[in-house]
Amino acid sequence: MKKIKVGIIGTGNIGSDLLIKIIRSPYLECGIFTGQNPDSEGILRAKKLGVKTSFESIRAIEKNPKCCEIVFDATSAKGHLYNAPILKKLKKFVIDMTPSRIGKMCVPSLNLESSLKENNINMVSCGGQATTPIAKAIMKINPNTQYIEIVSSISSKSAGIGTRNNIDEYTQTTSEALVYFSGVKKAKAIVNLNPADPPILMHNTIYAQIKNPKIDLTTKEIKKVVKKIQQYVPGYKLVLEPVYDNGRLTTMIEVIGRGDFLPIYAGNLDIINCAAIAVAEEYARRKLKIKKHEIK
Amino acid sequence: MKSNNREVLIVDSTLRDGSHAMKHQFTVQDIVQYARGAELAGTKILMVGHGNGLGASSLQLGLSLVSDKEMLVAAKKQLKKTQLGAFLIPGFGTIKNDIEPAIVDYGVDVIMVACHCTEANITRQHIQYATKKNIKTYGVLMMSHMISAEELLVQAKLMEEYGVAGVLLMDSAGTYLPKDVSEKVSTLVKGLKVDVGFHAHNNLGMAVANSLIAVESGANILDACSRGLGAGAGNCQLEVIAAVLNKVGIKTGLDLYQLMNNSENIIAKLMKAPIEINDITLTSGLAGVFSGFAPHAKKAAIKFGIDVHDLLIELGKRKIIGGQEDIIIDVANFLKQKKEFKDEDYQIESLL
Numbered sequence: 001m002k003k004i005k006v007g008i009i010g011t012g013n014i015g016s017d018l019l020i021k022i023i024r025s026p027y028l029e030c031g032i033f034t035g036q037n038p039d040s041e042g043i044l045r046a047k048k049l050g051v052k053t054s055f056e057s058i059r060a061i062e063k064n065p066k067c068c069e070i071v072f073d074a075t076s077a078k079g080h081l082y083n084a085p086i087l088k089k090l091k092k093f094v095i096d097m098t099p100s101r102i103g104k105m106c107v108p109s110l111n112l113e114s115s116l117k118e119n120n121i122n123m124v125s126c127g128g129q130a131t132t133p134i135a136k137a138i139m140k141i142n143p144n145t146q147y148i149e150i151v152s153s154i155s156s157k158s159a160g161i162g163t164r165n166n167i168d169e170y171t172q173t174t175s176e177a178l179v180y181f182s183g184v185k186k187a188k189a190i191v192n193l194n195p196a197d198p199p200i201l202m203h204n205t206i207y208a209q210i211k212n213p214k215i216d217l218t219t220k221e222i223k224k225v226v227k228k229i230q231q232y233v234p235g236y237k238l239v240l241e242p243v244y245d246n247g248r249l250t251t252m253i254e255v256i257g258r259g260d261f262l263p264i265y266a267g268n269l270d271i272i273n274c275a276a277i278a279v280a281e282e283y284a285r286r287k288l289k290i291k292k293h294e295i296k
Numbered sequence: 297m298k299s300n301n302r303e304v305l306i307v308d309s310t311l312r313d314g315s316h317a318m319k320h321q322f323t324v325q326d327i328v329q330y331a332r333g334a335e336l337a338g339t340k341i342l343m344v345g346h347g348n349g350l351g352a353s354s355l356q357l358g359l360s361l362v363s364d365k366e367m368l369v370a371a372k373k374q375l376k377k378t379q380l381g382a383f384l385i386p387g388f389g390t391i392k393n394d395i396e397p398a399i400v401d402y403g404v405d406v407i408m409v410a411c412h413c414t415e416a417n418i419t420r421q422h423i424q425y426a427t428k429k430n431i432k433t434y435g436v437l438m439m440s441h442m443i444s445a446e447e448l449l450v451q452a453k454l455m456e457e458y459g460v461a462g463v464l465l466m467d468s469a470g471t472y473l474p475k476d477v478s479e480k481v482s483t484l485v486k487g488l489k490v491d492v493g494f495h496a497h498n499n500l501g502m503a504v505a506n507s508l509i510a511v512e513s514g515a516n517i518l519d520a521c522s523r524g525l526g527a528g529a530g531n532c533q534l535e536v537i538a539a540v541l542n543k544v545g546i547k548t549g550l551d552l553y554q555l556m557n558n559s560e561n562i563i564a565k566l567m568k569a570p571i572e573i574n575d576i577t578l579t580s581g582l583a584g585v586f587s588g589f590a591p592h593a594k595k596a597a598i599k600f601g602i603d604v605h606d607l608l609i610e611l612g613k614r615k616i617i618g619g620q621e622d623i624i625i626d627v628a629n630f631l632k633q634k635k636e637f638k639d640e641d642y643q644i645e646s647l648l
Contacts (some may be wrong), residue, residue: 147355149354149355149356151356151620151622153620153622153623156414156415161417164415164417164418164420165417165420165421167386167387167418167421168386168390168391168392168421168422171387171388171390172390172392172393188354190354190356190387190388190619191387192387192412192617192619192620193387193412193415193418194412194615194616194617194620195412195414195415195442195615195617196614196615196616196617197615203622203623203626205356205622207355207356209355239626240625240626240629243625245599248355250622250625252622252625252626
């Protein structure tokens with residue numbers, strides 16, 4: 001069967017994990033895996049997998065635009081600022097994994113359909129992928145929610161240098177996504193890197209300040225949302241159903257990774273990549289005129 | 297010990313770490329009153345803000361009664377010679393929302409950028425931003441008991457490379473004994489070109505002694521709080537360490553009587569409860585748990601009907617770090633469900 005070709009710029013944790021997911025995909029194949037360092041572990045690994053590689057970063061795609069139709073940019077916010085206009089000129093469908101915020105924010109369970117109409121979409125952040133659908137569920141049932149705050153704890157081992165150098169952009173983008181998707185007036189995002197060994201699983205706490213929340217209905221809605229996300233992130237789990245005290249509703253989500261590139265503790269890596277692949281596969285299915293398989 | 301003519305910089309963190317003991321409820325009046333006293337005492341740097349720093353007022357850690365802005369502006373008005381300091385942990389606050397306004401609009405003179413002791417490379421952006429603005433910037437490695445002296449040096453060197461004026465080690469869990477302090481501080485003193493500092497907690501009753509050991513090991517910055525006001529069993533008591541250093545002939549430039557006056561007539565009067573080592577803070581010191589966890593653990597233990605000591609020890613075992621206050625609920629829930637757990641697994645003795 002014909003597959004749609006994709007390119008990956010950036011050969012770190014995110015890029016390497018995307019590659020494995022693409023190799024497994026029935027609709028996608030990797031046309032180019034490109035970074036800056038010819039000796040990087042990512043490049044060497046990709047070569048062993050028989051994937052075409054380059055160390056000329058985006059130049060590889062400029063030189064041979066036919067190598068891919070979809071481009072995942074897994075460099076950095078700064079990197080994407082440089083890459084975005086070039087990819088636009090080349091008319092690529094761009095899935096931006098960095099917190100650059102150039103394109104429209106995309107969380108597949110919330111706005112897959114409209115995202116497919118864009119030419120550059122931004123995958124927000126791992127914390128954003130994990131928590132914005134829950135925030136939206138809380139707001140849907142309790143429109144009087146005054147404030148939402150999320151805390152994502154991720155293992156140090158799963159936070160690459162990109163995340164570390166962009167930690168401000170990460171929290172900023174996540175809090176803006178919470179407001180954008182849920183409609184809450186005020187939101188805050190916190191991220192913790194935990195070095196414990198063995199590494200901790202990705203853990204997310206969502207707090208909401210609400211007067212008289214409808215707890216049962218909220219729980220029901222959240223469970224519905226969790227099921228929807230599990231269609232593309234199999235390790236997404238509700239670990240604490242909403243509890244309420246002192247004006248504060250608390251609920252917790254854990255994400256167990258698929259263990260593709262990094263072990264299962266790296267649920268943070270997995271969720272943002274699973275979300276990106278969900279978008280790319282839907283794009284590919286439409287191109288290939290394969291029956292719709294939308295996330296219900 | 298080379299004590300002749302040595303001077304130690306004592307940073308006053310009463311209005312920062314002390315915020316934990318006040319459940320982040322300092323009023324503007326408290327801040328004004330104490331800042332005035334600190335100025336009179338000849339304080340070099342007065343840290344002000346939420347216990348976890350700029351942008352940390354949250355449901356996760358506790359909401360401040362007064363915003364960062366109001367606190368810093370109120371303090372700044374009282375200060376002439378004393379420099380105003382702010383604290384920030386990347387992941388909680390950001391440059392755009394917090395550091396920039398603190399420097400540009402509220403007149404902060406000193407910034408401390410802190411992180412868990414293994415994660416120094418998340419502080420690069422913030423340290424470089426502040427130093428570029430010609431702000432004196434210190435790096436802080438929290439929960440420093442969790443890694444070896446050599447590993448701490450690697451992290452401290454990163455901060456040095458980013459441009460800090462000094463690196464402070466925090467004994468956030470109050471679990472250090474003197475030998476730990478001397479080993480870690482002297483390793484940093486030998487390995488770094490910039491100043492080295494120490495921030496003690498008193499969970500094992502060692503805060504003042506450990507601070508003295510730190511100075512004897514070559515540290516020339518100490519973090520201290522009036523009356524020991526701080527998270528857990530409190531910090532190194534400012535007026536006491538000033539007196540002790542005075543006794544051994546080390547200069548601090550502080551007016552001891554004024555420090556005592558501030559402690560007695562300002563802090564003692566606004567404290568919610570005396571700063572003491574109780575069963576909870578002692579257990580958390582033994583378990584190596586972040587001092588700020590005590591009130592959260594107490595609440596969670598009551599809510600889930602479990603023993604608070606078991607909860608603290610389990611948190612220590614799981615190596616939960618400062619900032620992960622949400623996990624306390626998770627672990628409390630876990631302990632409640634794990635009804636059949638064996639008591640001997642959770643004995644304090646196992647930690648000694």
